[in-house]
Structure formats: structure tokens, C-alpha cells
Amino acid sequence: MVKRKVAALEKVDADLVNLQYKIRRDPKSYAQEFYDQWLAYDAQRQIFIASPTTASTDDVTKFHDLVDLVAHVADLYPDLTAAYPDHLKELLNQHHAILSPELREKVVGSLTLLRRKDVIDSTSLLTTLFPILISTPSKTLRTLLYGKIISDLRESNSKSINHRLNRTIQTVLHNLVTSDRTSTKGMWATRITRELWRRQIWTDAKPCDVMKEACLSDNEKVVVGGVRFFLGGDKEREEMEDEGSDEEFDIKRAKHQSVINKKTKKRQKAYEKAIDKVKKQERKKSAPHPLNFSALHLIHDPQGFAELLFQKHLQNTKCKFSLDNKLLVLQLVTRLVGLHKLTIISLYSWFVRYLTPKQPQVTSFLASLAQATHDLVPPDAIEPLMVKIANEFVSEASASEVAAAGINAIREVAIRQPLCMTETLLQDLVLYQRSKDKGVVMAAKGLQSLYREVYPELLQKKYRGKEATMGLRSGEVKLRKFGEEEAGGIDGIELLEEWKLEQKKRKVAEAMASGVEKKEGEEDDEDGFNSDEWEVGSSESDESEDGWINMSDDEDDEPATKRPRTEAEAAAYVDGQEKTAEAIRVSTLAQTSILTPADLLKLQELRREAQVDRVLNPSRVSKRKKELILRHIDEGVTADDIELPAMLGKKSTKEERVALAKDGKPGRDEHKSTQAIKRSKKEAEGKSTTNKEKARKKNFLMTVGKARAKNKKSLIDRGKTLKMHIARSKQGGRRRNRDGG
Amino acid sequence: MGSSNRKKKEKKKDFQKAKLKVGKAKAKAANFTDTSFKAKSIVVNQQTLVTDATDLLEQFKQNLSLAINAKPDNQRRDALSYIYNQLSAKPPNNPVGTAGLLTKLLPLLSDSASSVRANLLKLFRVLPPSEVSPHVEKILMYIRGGMTHLSNDVRNDTLNVMEWLLDVAGDETVSCPGGWLKTLNSFSSMLGWNPSVTSAISNQGWTATSASKTTLGTRKGPESHARQIQLLAKFIQIGFQRETPATYDPRAYWDNIYRLPATANPFAYLNLFGTPRDEDSEMYPNRMSRMRVFDAKWRSAIVTGMDGAKKEGGLVGRAAASLDRALKGEVKVKANNSEPEQ
Structure with missing residues (x-):
């Protein structure tokens, strides 16, 4: 082949790269050359700015190359290139709409490069890029700028959190959303905030505030962006975290590979890198978990926010959002109401209009209603809704799915506020367990079992069940009045106490066994245990020889108020007594001792x-x-929860079953064995074959000599081989070079 | 043995007929071309080969576009010489006008082929000077770009264009925005006499580095160096030339009020619509302002460089002497000026 002769000038032309390389190696000696190019850049810039629209392609490419060169070495000549960042910013600000895509990309890239070289700071870069992001009509530029903005924010927050920068950007975003509530520009604020939230770069209340403002915007898109953030942002964040920890690295395998493969520098480096990665992961695992609050909890003034949201987008008849988006807003409002136990009375009357089976996506409305209910909602507000649901959904004439969904929705509401039900309504609904449809039966039974626990008086006697009846009689099952709170302590404190007691007993037993008698006071000091508590236990342990305490003995000391009549009642009575006794003890432990770390x-x-x-x-x-x-408290009720019982007892179609069976299996377009499919897949991935496979493919004539020799072996040789084989397997099953085998 | 068997089989494979099987798609031929793709646009690489376009205007335009866009340099050169012929014909034929021609052709100043550049200069020389002078600022931008080009050949050819421009529109060259200081900057950078580079570097370390005179990769003979100094001398000479005092015209006052101005941009010095200018890109419309700025910014640097060049002797020394004369002439003039004031 004849080499194309490269003209001398062409070589020189291509040499901006070469010049850049030389400049970077020896900036002092090449200052003159750089200055020449700086002047050339300046001239080209003026040519370009004089008529940016009509600049010839030749000029543009020249300018492009010079911009590239200067950007790469600007940090070496800070005095000469002081004006350079401003040039780029000006160029981008004024001409971003008419710049050729390549030049535009180069200018953006150069600016970020200057940022990386610390010639300019993040704030000035972001404040340059951001206005262009929201004003440019070009999609490619928007994508580019968005990526650059996100990556710069990540970078500047990677080592330590750059609070000042974050505050600046958050303020910019906040202003963007609040300045013009009708424009779609707020979309960018929501996108950026969501992304940074997902990456856990922003975790405080300020981004939530930005999103809150987005939710209150007039533009549908912006509102949906904000609402979706609150509904799914935290889940997204968790998923992202899981993904990060997912890529586990098999260190054992890497070690093994480093032993069997040829040792090269590259492999060595890769191995070290892998080790580093594993170490980092381990460090991350042992590091304390960052305390990240969910966005819903970080909202400032949830009551005001929920009210505004409700009035603006739901109650307002002039609001023309699509049904899907309205539902999203409704979900957020009800979620806030349920989570923070807010009171928005008009919300419940607003629901009435939508609770008919003909309403599209009615299950979502039902789920939202359930979500909006909590124990501080006045029962009068929900009762009419319950009646309405029962009338509209639950009747013999309505379809079984509808009835099941209705009963289930009523149950979901009743879980949260049991007082919303009237006796007649409940008794009527419970009777649906005689229905033919399985879904309806299950829903009705669910409602019944719920009321057996919380409010059995409302049920007819025959539906109350054994436990509820006994509970009623013993007074254990008691209806909580409106606004009554369950007296709570420290969760699991009784477990701790039990454990402590056990420890103590074991120690005592050990001490007894070894025959060393210790004074109790000493033991007290050792454990830091409350002395009063211990005194009780020890006096008992003194009485019983082996040091075991019978816990149920306690109640015998207390004066019984009322003796049980039947066996069953007795059991229940004992249970209740035990529980009350425990509750009393819990409070004493928490109150009388200080819990150590x-x-x-x-x-x-x-x-x-x-x-x-x-x-x-x-x-x-x-x-x-x-x-x-x-179910975690942060998770809301979804339409699926409402629809679920209706799906019970439904048979799936054949297509569904086939799809289910095929799921996760390799596709086969031709008839082939599984082995063959695996092998071809391996081959396509460029992986090597196993030794076994290689042996199978080996030419017969190459192996026949060895086989024949084996047959001709003398008895001694054979014995030797066998011995070697055993020795090898003991050492680890590897044949060395020339080990005589 | 085994491998030779395999090779035999492989060789045979090429001539075996593919078996057709029932229920299977026919195997695709070796030269099968997939035509299922869709294209949004088609690029035609060949250009029209028709040369005898009857319309002169069309032909001119075609040549003009060829001069800019054609890949082979011969084609560009030929197109330029065609345009040259049209311009140098006795009633010159220029359907696009000097302005249009200049906008299109100026990027060719730093063309990679020297023949193209030579033809371009030839073409420029036949342009009517009166029509060139309004575009001096633009031409100067390209010249400045070319003067600091990486390749030495381009630099030298650009100097020729500079010479032409000084001949054709010397006054406009030195007085247009950026024409005086920026061009001086380019000249001194070209000669390696630039004080800003040395100052930018010397504060980085304590070894004093003199600005190197050699440019990257290219040999710079004394001829080109001498030529650069010569041209600088010419430039300075024109800049320091005394303006001929305008003869008294009794109607000048009324013309100024009631007649359209004769020059292209009579209020350019006000810079009403442009971006604000800095010191370098400011315009220095008269001799005094040019001298003042020169004394303040460039005299010491250029005199230092000139002294060094003088010592070299030969071609360079002679050129430096002419530069000295240009500077001295200015001094003489200055002395003349100052005398009547005293």
C-alpha cells in the first residue's frame, strides 16, 4: 500500500494537539507559541462575533480548535488568559441559539474543564449554564447542560458537602419555581432537585421546600413533577442505595484468578483496584447509616401545604388537570393528612362526588380516602361516606368485584378510624360473607375480624367469636374513645428487662456452682442495675434453691379483685393480669434506671x-x-390494596400462565439442548471453554498414544501414578511441572 | 495431521452447495445486501460535471463556491484564477460585488495550499481600492489570525496581504477599531518582541527567560524575519504619517449638515451600536493619539527588539535600520511639531 504523502502544512495544521502536549510539558518555553495561538484565538473570536450567523464552516472549525487548545492550557497562563472564561460565558449567553452544535458543545465542555482545573468556581459555572438550560430551544444542548450541571454538583459535593454552593443553587431553583408560576421552566428545578435527592446529595429541608413550591405552581407539568417527587422520591433514593451496594465483588475468585493467570502489570493493577473497592465497600457498610429523613417529614407546615394543595388543585372547579394528575395530587394530599394527622374537614365532603362505581379509577379514590383517615378525624365526617360507599358499591345487584372493592375500602377506612361505623351498616356488611363470590366473602370476613378486635359490641353476638366475647366479658377489649391515645412506653423495653434478669440469674447460678459467694451489692455495681429491681429478684432467688424464678408467681402476691368462674375465663384473666403487671414493671425500669449505650x-x-x-x-x-x-407507616394505601380481594379465586388465563412460566428463562428460537444454548451464549460473550470441553474436542489421534501407553504400564509404574494421584489430591489437586506424574 | 484435515475441510466448504431444508429459510447469499434500513437524507458526493454553463453569473457563482468548498487544492486554485480573470477583464465583471467576494474569500487566507494563497493575493490586487477600504476592519481580523498562524508559510503569505492592504488603504488600516494596537501586538508577537509574554512568565520562576524567537517545528530564515521587520516599519511609517491638512472648503460646513456623508461609517468613532471596546480594540483615528499610545505601550519593547535585530547585521540588520528610520522620522516630525508650539 502506498502511503499518502502528507503535505508539510497539513501536518502543522493538525499540530494544535501536539502543541498542547508540548505546552503542558514545558509551559515556560512555549509561552511565545501559546501567545501566538492566543492572538489567533482572539482574532478568530472577533471574526466569529462580528457575524455569528454567517461565519463560514472553516472559520468555525478553526475557532473550535483554538477554543479547545486554550481551554486545556488556560491554567498554565493565568495572566494571559484571564479574560478567557468571560469570553466563553459571553459567547454562550449571547449566541447559544445560533452556535453550531459542535462549537456549542465545545464551549460548554471548555467551561466545565476550566471548572475542573479550578480556573473558575462552581457557582459561576452553574449560574452561567443554568439560565441557558431553561431558555434554550435545543434538546441536545439541554441534555448536555443538564448532565454537566448534575455532574458538577456531584463533584463539588463529593469530598465534603459544599453548603454554600448548595444554598446558592437551591435558592436559584426556588426563585425559578416561584417567580413565574405559569411557565414550564419550573420543570428543570424539579428535575434537578429530584436527581440530587435520589443521589443523596441534597437531603435537607430546602430541596423539599423547592418541591413544595413546585406543587403549588399553576403549570400542570411542574405540579406533577413536584407531586411525584413526594410520592416516589424516597423510594427512588432507597433503590439507588441498594443498587450501589448490589455490585458485590467476589474477592476469593479474584485471588484465585491472580494465582492461575499469567502475572502481568495490568492484572496486578486490576486486582489491587478490586481489593480497594472491596475495602471501600466494607468501610461503607460499617459506617453509620446516614440519617435521611423522608421528604414528607421534612415539609415545613404540612397543614398549610395540604390545605393549599387541596384548595388549589382539587377543590377549585377552574382547575383543568387531567384525572390522572388530579389523582396524583389527591394521593399526596391524603398521604400528608394520614401521615401528619392533619385535619381538613372539607376534604371528606369533597370525596362524596367521586364515590360511585362509574367513576374512572374509583379504586384510587377509595385508596386515597383510606389514606386520608386517621384516628383524629371526626367520625361524623366519614360516616356519610361509609354509607355512600355501602349504597353505591355493596348490593346484591352489583358486580362481585365492585362489592368486594367497596367492602374492602370500608375496612381500610375502619382500620384507621373504627368509630366511623354504625351498627346496622356493619351488621348488614358482615352478612355478605354468605355471598357466592370468594372475593366478597373474604372482604366481608376481613371486616368482621377487624371489628372483633376493635369494637365487638357492634357485631351481632353470633359473629363476635370466642375471643372477642371473652375479651368483652373480661374488659380486655375496650373501645378506644375518640381522641384517646394508647399509652406507650419504650418499644421492647420489657424484652430488655427480661434479658437482664436472665443474665443475672445465670450469673448467680454460676456463682453458686463455683461455690464462691458474692455479696449482692458488688454485683449491683458491676451491672449498673437498679438495686430495687434486683432486690426483689434476689430475695426470690434466695428462696428457691436453683436460682430460677417463676415469673407467674408474681400475681399471687397481689390481692385478687375478682375470682374467675370458668376455666377459660381464668386463663384470660391470668393473661390480663400478667400483662398489666408487665406494664407496671416497664415503667419502673425506664424511670428508675438510666439506660447505657x-x-x-x-x-x-x-x-x-x-x-x-x-x-x-x-x-x-x-x-x-x-x-x-x-406495612411501614410511610407507605400509603394504593389502589391495588383495594382491588386485591376481588382478584381472589379468579383463575388466570392460559396466556398469563405461559408468560409466567417463560419469565426469566432463556429464549430459544430453534430446538436446541440447554447445554448447547449455554455454550453458544458463552461463546458469544467471548468466554473460553472449560478444560473438560477442550479435552472433549481434542483430536483423537493426539490422545491415543497416551492411552495406549497407559495400558502398557508396568505394575510398579501404575502404583506410582496412583500414589501421585493421591498425593496431588491431598495437596490441592494441582499437577506441577514435571512432578513425575 | 489433524489440522491439515481441518484445513482441507475448510477449503472444501467454500465450494459445497448449501443444502435446502424444508421449513427453514433459505440461506442468504454471500453478497446479500440488507436494504431494510431507512435514511433520512442522502449525501451525493459527486458534483455536477457540466462546465459550459451559459449564464456568466451562474458560472461566476459556481466558481466562487468551488473556491471555498472544493476539496482538492488545484480546483480551488483554478476557481480563484477564473475569478481573477473575470475581475481583471477590461470592464471588470464582478456580479457579487467586492464586499460579497471578500466575505467569501477571506477565510482562504490561511488555506493549507500555498498556490491557493498566492492566487488569492493576486485576486486581491485587482480589487478596486475604493471598494476595499470600507472593509478594512474585517480584513484585518483575518490578517491578524493569519499572522499568528502555526505554520510559517501562512504567516509569510499573510504578510504579503498585509502589504497589499497597507498599499491600498493604509490610513484606514491604522485608524480602524483595533487596527493600531492589536496589529502591533500581532507584529511583536510574530517577531518575538512581546513584553506581555515575558512578564507573564518571569513572575512564575526566577530564571529569566527571554522570549524564544524560534517557532514550533518550523525553520525561520533571516529573510522572513527581515521581511517582518520591514513590514512593521512600513506599518509604523503609515501610522506616523502626517495627515495632509484639509484645504479650506467654504461649503464643507453646509455639506456636513445637509448632505449625506461620503464615507461608509462616518460616526464609527462613537461606537453607537457595537459592544464596548477595550483599550486594544479602540480606534485611534489621528496621528497624535496613535503616537501617544505607541509611546506608552510599545516603544520600549520594539526599540529593545530592534536593537537586538540591528546587531544581527545582514538582511535583518538592514530591515531593522529601516524600522529605526521609520521611528526616527516620527521623532523628527514630532520635533517639527513641537517647535511652533514653543
């Missing part, structure tokens, strides 16, 4: 154990309680 750690551990236990042994806890345990 070690205690708190143990408490956490015990709580976790208990939760696992509860999940594993469902028989011990009622269904409703289990549900409440599993």
Missing part, C-alpha cells in the same frame, strides 16, 4: 429478634397486627 444496643437487637420471631410465627399475632407490622 450498651443497653440501647441490646434493646435494638432484641427488638429485631422479636420482629423476626413475630413474622416467623404468625399464629401468635392476629392478622391485622401482622399487617400493621409489615
